[in-house]
Amino acid sequence: MAGSTLRDVARRAGVSIRTVSNVVNGSVPVSDELRVRVQAALDELDYRPNLVARNLRRGRSGMIALVVPELDVPYFAELAREVITAARTHGYVVMLDQTDGDGERERELLGRESRATMFDGLLLSPLSISADELRRRTNRVPVVLLGEHIFNGSFHHVAIDNVAAARDATEHLLGLGRRRIAAIGDQPYSTGETAQLRTTGYRQALERAGLTVDEQLIVPTPRFHRHLGAEAMERLLALPEPPDAVFCYNDLLAIGAMHTLARAGVRVPDDIAVVGVDGIQEGRYSSPSLTTVAPDKAAIARTAVSTLLGVIDGSAPAPTEAKAPHRLLVRQSTTGAPVD
Amino acid sequence: MAGSTLRDVARRAGVSIRTVSNVVNGSVPVSDELRVRVQAALDELDYRPNLVARNLRRGRSGMIALVVPELDVPYFAELAREVITAARTHGYVVMLDQTDGDGERERELLGRESRATMFDGLLLSPLSISADELRRRTNRVPVVLLGEHIFNGSFHHVAIDNVAAARDATEHLLGLGRRRIAAIGDQPYSTGETAQLRTTGYRQALERAGLTVDEQLIVPTPRFHRHLGAEAMERLLALPEPPDAVFCYNDLLAIGAMHTLARAGVRVPDDIAVVGVDGIQEGRYSSPSLTTVAPDKAAIARTAVSTLLGVIDGSAPAPTEAKAPHRLLVRQSTTGAPVD
DNA sequence: CCCACGCTTTGCAACGATGCAGAGATGATG
DNA sequence: CATCATCTCTGCATCGTTGCAAAGCGTGGG
Incomplete structure (x- = not known):
């Protein structure tokens, strides 16, 4: 027994x-x-x-940890699903933890008393910890970073091309004839790299189209949550000359923005077109359904896991920069056409 | 190094x-x-x-596993978040796995070669494994079940009162004057206990109101996903006498149903009112926002974790049946009032 | 002056598994 | 018939930590 x-x-x-x-x-x-x-x-x-005993003897645990800011953010939940699946094909299981974007929690995770030593490796989607700090603390556990933040060549890193993704989204709006395109989600401070890259792509698209960027139309948000998208949209609607399209830095912001638009009686896409990033399932069934730039999450997960396992078994020690593909999914929020 | x-x-x-x-x-x-x-x-x-060595010596790992059907289903993602948080307050970390509702995967999880022995306990949200099978296989690891399925007194178990929840939802619709109320999500076969309990509550509400149940209005779905809700709604709209309200067994079905309604030009709630179950965040920002019966997920998680830890340390060996509270969140999809 | 006591420190065994090297048995070969 | 190779099987040491019991040491009381 x-x-x-x-x-x-x-x-x-x-x-x-x-x-x-x-x-x-x-x-x-x-x-x-x-x-x-x-x-x-x-x-x-x-x-x-007894796997604990086996692990001790073999020096491997067969477990990796996936650390994300918030698991109830659909993008991370969907990504987690793919990571768990990818890990399983290699015989690994995944421990999940969330940091709430709290730098303290992220730091703790790598500290002396952390359980990180129980895992063969760590997939980390960092929000607020700095590159230096990370470098100082991770001299034990193999780490692969997900998403943009911190990638000055000292870490393995998997992400989409955020500049191109933002450019694609903005160019899609331009292609529909929109000219006054707003952006929701900039984070012009040290730990907002992902957002900044998307701003860069947004600017590039406008400039290539010969338009000047109206700084008023770039609304920053501290995080990528629905209610912040809703608030940002309110500010845009209050402008003397509101936009005719909005590029949101993720789908949750876009859904929040559409929520505000619906309440204000503004028609989407007729009056304002909306596009997001992340390709979460929620956007397929929203009203209207949401046009989005979807990263290939399965590819991100597969690449991240196999890179991490490579680091673990020592076959891939030099930091790599992997770019995963993304594609634009056109739906009602920009074209009005009821595609699925 | x-x-x-x-x-x-x-x-x-x-x-x-x-x-x-x-x-x-x-x-x-x-x-x-x-x-x-x-x-x-x-x-x-x-x-x-070295935590592996420490665990071997101490005979405890400080890890529990949470197994859900699908992590990208918002309810489970939100629940997982709460479980991780609850576990952390007790010094435990959480390994997450998903079964895809696949009985094979659920079985494997408890099988001989599983990693279950690495964990001090298991929180399981089973979809298709049977009670007998579970009993036969879990004579090693402490288990607490989440959600309805299998609860004939041989397992610790935490859930909401599904009959009451369904009754509350249906009575809310009745209170709005609706009389032809459909139900989406029944699962009239062996592993659909949760759905069956909700059907019971639905029937109770109608009968108490002196209405007879029109069996045509009960549309079964094999799972609780958005596209199945959309399909079910199509069938209801095709009826000679469509419903004036729909009780969906979870929020995803409801969102799928609303998607179909929007495409068909049917107004919600004017023509058809919609209510769901789960209280996922997505429903707060859908258009229209979704009335729902929200289980107290934090309470479920806290209860489940502390029950499990009780089993682990031997202080709570006898199977317990814990009921977590739920409450009705009234939003636009039933009243039209733009509440948040 | 000796003994007992309390406090700190230590060595040994054990948790349950696997790597390694060698023991024993078996069969083939000259 | 002796020798050697081959194939199973076994015992021992070990992974890094902690429980246990006892050793060492200093102190105070009789």
Whole structure:
């Protein structure tokens, strides 16, 4: 009942512990006669290997940790799903933790008393910890970073091309004839790299189209949540000359913005077109459905996991910069066409 | 670099391994002089305890697993967030896995080669595994079940009162004067207990109001996903006499249903009122915003975690049935009033 | 002056598994 | 028939930590 060990099984089958281990692992040949006897004992005692002990001996835990800011943000939930799936194909399981974007929590995670040592590696989607700090603290555990923040070449890193993604979104709006295009989600301070890259892409698209950027139309938000998108949209509507399109830095901001527009009786896309980033499922069924730039989350997850495992087994020590593909999904919020 | 051990630190400080251990753990008193010396060595070598070894010795891992069908289903993501938070207050971390509602995967999880032995306990939200099977397989690991499925008294179990929740939702619609109320999401087969309980509550409400149930208006769905809600709604609209309200067994079904209604030009709530269950964030910002019966997820998580820890430390061996509270959040999809 | 007591410190064993090297049995070969 | 290679099987050491019991040491009381 309380969990039988190799010893118990060995005693019962009248063989050595080592032989039982060989039967369990199947790596070393065992004679048919003994194998049958041992197998019977294994079944009778319902033996289950103690993985903690196995891990100690083997020096590997078969676990990686995925740390995201917030698990209830759909993008991270969907990404987590893909990471768990990708890890499983390599025989790994995933421990999940969330930092709430709290730098303290992120720091704690890498501190001395953390459980990080229990994992073979760490996938980290950092929000507020700085590059230096991260470098100082992660000299033990293999780390791969997800998303933009911190990538000055000292860490393995997987992300989409955020500048191109933002440019694609903005150019889509330009292609629809919109000329007064707002942007929601800039973060013009040290830890807002992702947002800043998207701002760059937004500016590039406008400039290439020969338009000047109206700084009033760039509304910063401290995070990427629905209610902040709603508030930002209110500010845009209050302008003397409101926009005819909005590029939101993620889908949640876009959904918040559309919420405000619906309440204000502004038609989407007729009066204002809306596009987001992330390609979350929620956007397929919103009213109107949301045009979005969707990162290939499965690709991000696969790349991140295999990179991390490469670091773990020492075959890929030099930091890599991997770019995952993204594509524009056109839906009602920009074209009005009820596509799915 | 490769991780120093107690041995390394002991050698450096010129004391025994045991003393270093005592300093690290702080449980046994150590003289000031030695403590300082050992601490210095700890710092110099940047010692981090090997948690795998510690776990082996202590027989506890400080980890629990949370297994849900799909992490990208918002309800589970939001619940997972709460579970992680609740576990953290007890010093536990959470490993997350998903089964995709696949019975095979659920079985595998409890099978001989599973990693379940690595965890002190298991929070399981089962979809398709049967009670018998579960009982046969979990004689090793402490388990607490989340949600309805399987609760014949042999397992610890935390859920809301699904009958009451469904009744509340239906009565809300009745209170608005609706009389032809449909239900989307029944699952009239062995593993659909949750759905069946909601059907029971739905029937109760109608019967108490003196109405007869029109079986045509109960549309089953194999899962609780947006597209199935959309399809179900199409079937209801095709009826000679469509409903004037719909009770959906979860918010995703409701959002799918509203998607169909929007495309068909049916007004919500004027023509058809819609109510869901789960209280996911998505429903606050949908257009129209979604009336829903919201389980207290934080309460579910807290109760589940503390129950599980009780089982683990042996203080709560007898299976308990815990009911978490729920409440109706009234929004536009039933009243038209733009409440947040 | 000796003994007992309390406090700190230590060595040994153990948690349950696997790597390694060698023991024993078996069969093939000269 | 002796020798050697081959194939199973086994015992021992080890992964890094903590529980346990006892050793060492200093102090105070009889």
